[in-house]
Amino acid sequence: MPALHARKGELAHWRRTLHAMPETAFEEHRTSAFVAEKLESFGLSVHRGLAGTGLVATLHGARGEGPAIGLRADMDALDIHEATNLPWRSDTPGKMHACGHDGHMTMLLAAARHLAENPDFAGTVHFIFQPAEENEGGGKVMVEQGLFDLFPMQGVYGLHNWPNAPFGSFLGRPGPMFASFDIFEVKVIGRGAHAAMPQRGIDPVVTAAHIVAQLQSIVARSVSPQEAAVVTVTQIHGGDTWNVIPDEVVLRGTVRSFTREVRDLVEQRFRAVVAGVCAAQGAGSEIRYERRYPALANHDGEFGHALAAAGATVGAGQVVPDFEPIMAAEDFAYMLEAVPGAYLCLASGPGANLHNAQYDFNDELIPVGASYWVNLVHGLLRSAEA
The missing domain is CATH 3.30.70.360 (Alpha-Beta Plaits)
Incomplete structure (x- = not known):
């Protein structure tokens, strides 16, 4: 999406700012404040306090009534001492963004801004920023504290970067995908x-x-x-x-x-x-x-919608709909137990693996992921005139 690619320098700066201030489970106070400030600057209303540091921002489309969907990014870092020595490396010894959650937040923020500037859809989008994905089940806590009661939605969607697969390809499978x-x-x-x-x-x-x-x-x-x-x-x-x-x-x-x-x-x-x-x-x-976490299982219909948005973003040839199941775990599974939805991985090309002290998110991926979110919204919340 040209408008998002044109802003990739600014988006990389956001991501690196988040990378430099890693916070682990339920302690994402600086992170939450940064994200909330951005969302409010886009003109969105922000609900604070779900699972402590969690946020939900809501955007209503300009084309009238329609379904509501949720788009989710995780916020927490890991208890790993960073070994990259990059200018934007962690400012907290023993903690780092080694799983790309800094990139996930930035992709969703970029999509939120773009959609707020161009709300040409019918329905509602809830932008969910979740704490404590790593080990501590922040997704479960958000659900237990009323995420889907406060923000009713017909579908919820997640996205995760995936190193060492062809850059820009989307990977997923119906049914159980994470263990x-x-x-x-x-x-x-x-x-x-x-x-x-x-x-x-x-x-x-x-x-x-x-x-x-x-x-x-x-x-x-x-x-x-x-x-x-x-x-x-x-x-x-x-x-x-x-x-x-x-x-x-x-x-x-x-x-x-x-x-x-x-x-x-x-x-x-x-x-x-x-x-x-x-x-x-x-x-x-x-x-x-x-x-701890249940298996993450994609719902068939919503998985199809996610694949269609991925294809609209990078072309059908870069979408892998039968990716091998992953033995890692993901607490987005709790959200998928409560509401139909789907979860995809977005490949970032060669680089250090997730949860490695040498890992850094590939900033070239940010416009791709943000474009996917925008295409997903356009695909699901079609104009009332369409």
Whole structure:
């Protein structure tokens, strides 16, 4: 869209300003203030305070009554120490925008300004700026605090950048696209002893090692080969010195799947493996198993609308409608459980991967994503005269 591409220098400045002030879950105060100031400068009314720092701005089309839709961007950063050394690098040690949420906000802001200047549509657009996408479920909190009661809408849409795929291509699939996200913590309780006299203790280190190995059998032998699941141990903590068997070892990790049936099966088998291994070793256990995000599943009709807008933006040849499912998780899933909608990825070309200390959002992508949002609005909220 030429008008948006003509402003890409200004838009890059917005994005870099946001990049330099990263804030993590529910602490996005500077970020929220920046976004709200921009939205109000476009003449939009802004509702503050959903999920603490969340914002919703509303724009009514000039062509009269029509459906209402929501467009969502995430605002939070990650607990990562930035290693880019760019002029616009993080001003907060240990925090950075390593997932592109600075770019997501900028794309939606650019679309909001363009649509406010050219409100040639019938209906209403709600611009949703959500906190705490990373791990803490800000999308769930917004829904619980009445997002869709305060702002009724017939559809809601999300967009995420995707490095190392052909620049400007849109990627998605109907049905489950991102996995559910669960976390676990297992405290293996043994009995400490001198390392030279292991027979006098119950070794939680050996028990924990057996648990880690046996957990891999869940996916290999309990989940159908036609289904998908991941059980990954990411932390092992225990012991303080070379010659002491500790009393306890703690394991932590994550479980991913795409269907409720597999999710239930994995949790059942997880608990059985931990209990069985500990019983065999004479150890005890305490399990904390927490279900976080559900799987993100696109709705067929809304997915079709999203693909049409993507095609109008970059051409049908750059739209991939059968992208492989992604084992990462995304709390936009909560919004899609409440309201029909769709979520796409927008490829940013070669570069550092998401959640990497060397990552930086590709500013050339901003006009492309903003144009997609505008085309989506035009496609869904046609003129009353059309």
